[in-house]
Amino acid sequence: MRSLALSLLVVVMAAARPVAAELNIFATVPEWGALAQELGGDKVKVYTATTAQQDPHRIEARPSLIARARAADLVVATGAELEAGWLPLVLQQAANAKVRGGTPGYFEAAAVVPLLGKPARLDRAEGDIHAQGDPHIQGDPRNIARVADALAARLAEVEPANAAYYRERHRLFAERWTAALARWEKAASPMKGVPVVVQHRSFTYLIAWLGMVEVVALEPKPGMEPTTAHLSAVLGALEKKPAKLVLRAAYQGDRASQWLAQRAKVEVVVLPFTVGGSDGAKDLFSLYDDTLQRLLKGLG
Amino acid sequence: MSSVRSMASACALAMLHAPAFAASDAELAEIRNEIRSLKSSYEARIQALEQRLKEAEARAATQPTAPAPVPAPIAAAPAASAGSAASSAFNPSISAILNGRYTHTSRDPAGSAIPGFRPEGEIGPGRRGFSLGESELVLSASVDPLFDAALNLAVTPEDTVEVEEAYGRYLGSSIGMTPKFGRFRSGIGYLNEQHAHAQDFADAPLPYQAFVGGHYTTDGVQVKWVAPTEVYVELGGEVGNGDAYPGAQRTHNGAGAGAAFAHFGGDFGDNASWRAGVSHLRTKSSLEEGEGEVTGAAASRLTIADFVWKYAPRGNPREGSFKVQGEYFDGRIREAASQSGWYLQGVWQFHPEWRIGARYDRLDPGGVDDVTQAPRRASAMVDWNPSEFSRVRLQFSRSELAAGTTDNQWVLQYILSLGAHGAHRY
Numbered sequence: 001m002r003s004l005a006l007s008l009l010v011v012v013m014a015a016a017r018p019v020a021a022e023l024n025i026f027a028t029v030p031e032w033g034a035l036a037q038e039l040g041g042d043k044v045k046v047y048t049a050t051t052a053q054q055d056p057h058r059i060e061a062r063p064s065l066i067a068r069a070r071a072a073d074l075v076v077a078t079g080a081e082l083e084a085g086w087l088p089l090v091l092q093q094a095a096n097a098k099v100r101g102g103t104p105g106y107f108e109a110a111a112v113v114p115l116l117g118k119p120a121r122l123d124r125a126e127g128d129i130h131a132q133g134d135p136h137i138q139g140d141p142r143n144i145a146r147v148a149d150a151l152a153a154r155l156a157e158v159e160p161a162n163a164a165y166y167r168e169r170h171r172l173f174a175e176r177w178t179a180a181l182a183r184w185e186k187a188a189s190p191m192k193g194v195p196v197v198v199q200h201r202s203f204t205y206l207i208a209w210l211g212m213v214e215v216v217a218l219e220p221k222p223g224m225e226p227t228t229a230h231l232s233a234v235l236g237a238l239e240k241k242p243a244k245l246v247l248r249a250a251y252q253g254d255r256a257s258q259w260l261a262q263r264a265k266v267e268v269v270v271l272p273f274t275v276g277g278s279d280g281a282k283d284l285f286s287l288y289d290d291t292l293q294r295l296l297k298g299l300g
Numbered sequence: 301m302s303s304v305r306s307m308a309s310a311c312a313l314a315m316l317h318a319p320a321f322a323a324s325d326a327e328l329a330e331i332r333n334e335i336r337s338l339k340s341s342y343e344a345r346i347q348a349l350e351q352r353l354k355e356a357e358a359r360a361a362t363q364p365t366a367p368a369p370v371p372a373p374i375a376a377a378p379a380a381s382a383g384s385a386a387s388s389a390f391n392p393s394i395s396a397i398l399n400g401r402y403t404h405t406s407r408d409p410a411g412s413a414i415p416g417f418r419p420e421g422e423i424g425p426g427r428r429g430f431s432l433g434e435s436e437l438v439l440s441a442s443v444d445p446l447f448d449a450a451l452n453l454a455v456t457p458e459d460t461v462e463v464e465e466a467y468g469r470y471l472g473s474s475i476g477m478t479p480k481f482g483r484f485r486s487g488i489g490y491l492n493e494q495h496a497h498a499q500d501f502a503d504a505p506l507p508y509q510a511f512v513g514g515h516y517t518t519d520g521v522q523v524k525w526v527a528p529t530e531v532y533v534e535l536g537g538e539v540g541n542g543d544a545y546p547g548a549q550r551t552h553n554g555a556g557a558g559a560a561f562a563h564f565g566g567d568f569g570d571n572a573s574w575r576a577g578v579s580h581l582r583t584k585s586s587l588e589e590g591e592g593e594v595t596g597a598a599a600s601r602l603t604i605a606d607f608v609w610k611y612a613p614r615g616n617p618r619e620g621s622f623k624v625q626g627e628y629f630d631g632r633i634r635e636a637a638s639q640s641g642w643y644l645q646g647v648w649q650f651h652p653e654w655r656i657g658a659r660y661d662r663l664d665p666g667g668v669d670d671v672t673q674a675p676r677r678a679s680a681m682v683d684w685n686p687s688e689f690s691r692v693r694l695q696f697s698r699s700e701l702a703a704g705t706t707d708n709q710w711v712l713q714y715i716l717s718l719g720a721h722g723a724h725r726y
Contacts, residue, residue: 051570064532094476223688224687
């Protein structure tokens with residue numbers, strides 16, 4: 001019996017040996033998928049678990065995700081509870097010790113970024129809050145630079161053979177990013193001080209970066225659907241403190257923002273939110289190009 | 301570092317200001333713009349330099365084997381950098397599920413039985429009037445780097461506490477294998493591993509009630525293996541004591557039940573996903589050779605085929621989704637005749653907070669007890685989900701378990717979940 005089990009184990013282990021030469025990266029959201037591709041070049045094979053059309057909070061642990069996590073050498077997640085509903089389950093079911101939490105194969109972007117919007121009160125009565133702070137860190141391109149630094153180091157750690165390659169790609173990326181950052185900040189100067197309404201509190205970092213002012217959110221509490229009563233209250237608040245734009249991510253429903261736009265003098269701006277969220281946002285650079293273009297256009 | 305930055309910008313300002321004394325307003329504005337852009341690009345560059353320096357310092361400070369150097373955040377983020385796994389906020393993570401209902405039936409549930417089947421467990425619509433369903437308390441945590449464990453206590457409506465699940469898992473496998481041991485819900489079928497509060501209807505489908513008494517739980521050992529392929533392939537096997545129906549308590553060494561299952565799954569484009577599987581369960585007789593005692597229970601075997609298909613526009617189930625699932629049961633329970641049963645259900649989430657669903661269940665008792673009419677039931681439900689943590693459901697079932705015994709059942713149910721964020725199980 002024991003020898004049978006042992007030989008079965010050997011067969012299974014032989015069958016399970018990964019064949020791919022590239023580093024398999026499982027990125028939870030498109031921005032980290034795009035960043036991993038920028039840094040890893042042709043030495044990595046990136047699978048992105050979600051698209052810009054999906055609410056990253058509400059993903060299910062689908063069989064396809066488990067299968068991809070099973071073959072991954074490195075998981076690049078946002079952390080700060082963004083993927084709390086599905087990633088732990090996916091990783092547990094995938095039973096891949098290489099990418100378990102706490103190992104070099106598990107990378108969390110939010111750990112290297114100063115988080116904003118840490119809730120003052122930890123109570124579910126406040127909605128679906130994130131205890132560690134707002135996880136939508138990709139709103140600020142300076143955060144991308146921080147994550148890039150850490151991710152490049154992690155790539156080199158996970159696959160030391162290509163460490164020099166990753167380092168060089170990172171250097172080139174950081175150079176281009178710094179130049180782009182200067183360009184964006186210059187272009188975005190009219191956004192400073194612009195009062196905005198947001199659908200979900202997912203633009204905290206973008207708003208902080210550009211110096212905009214968040215007046216109110218359409219969701220009564222994070223993760224809760226906007227109600228008519230709350231929207232009426234928002235309308236009342238806007239009469240006292242008018243806003244110029246309503247910001248909505250590509251994956252969010254348009255009901256509430258349209259309702260408001262019909263009644264208040266505000267322009268709805270649909271932002272790509274992440275790579276792939278609009279036709280223009282094809283990679284990390286065009287994500288911010290497109291975001292700024294849409295914001296400035298909304299301002300008129 | 302900041303003094304360097306201010307010196308640099310001061311120099312830049314001073315140099316650019318000198319020749320601008322006699323300039324016109326337009327020129328002045330232009331120059332101001334230039335200064336601004338120069339300043340911002342300088343700042344960005346200096347920031348990048350600072351970042352690199354800090355990184356280098358960190359790299360020098362940490363040993364080469366330590367996890368990747370974490371650049372010190374600019375505006376300190378104390379707790380954030382410490383936490384890595386999402387559920388580390390509570391240790392162990394604790395959650396409680398409250399599940400209560402009001403039941404209205406046109407026939408007395410006390411006499412409800414499924415003709416041709418004699419299941420033990422959670423059968424029928426439950427008691428009439430207000431009642432607590434099963435309340436659950438779940439504790440789970442990593443034990444150490446190699447094991448995690450969970451304890452799931454259920455408080456039954458009769459105020460007794462049951463250990464619903466209590467298992468440990470070995471996590472050290474790098475070949476996709478998860479050994480699990482203790483008491484756990486068997487991996488057979490689709491719905492069997494799902495607890496009542498996670499299911500789409502207020503009660504288990506008839507085949508689950510008739511063949512395994514609601515759900516099949518065993519004390520034993522399970523091994524699951526996930527293949528390293530793009531299509532999801534999960535193979536699993538279990539051995540257990542087989543005490544639970546359709547098994548029976550035994551006094552012998554060894555295992556009283558065994559199960560094997562295979563599940564497959566994947567995506568159809570961006571919008572749809574699926575999972576399908578086959579499972580087989582065998583339980584041994586409690587009547588062993590050479591022993592005279594007859595308990596009445598005998599060996600059982602059961603085969604289940606299951607599938608689920610889910611659709612969500614653009615793969616985003618927040619705004620709306622549709623799901624179809626069905627399972628087919630075929631088996632000989634306690635050496636009765638060959639019997640079968642199936643159910644098919646659909647649930648449509650037409651609004652972020654609202655869902656409606658319909659289900660049809662049917663059993664074939666296979667001539668046991670000379671049953672003339674197949675037991676069947678049709679159900680419809682609507683539920684309201686104001687957040688991920690609460691659900692209120694109204695369900696109507698028209699149940700016809702025997703000829704001329706139509707029972708109209710209404711259930712108004714609430715499910716509240718407290719504590720740790722529940723997993724979005726597929």
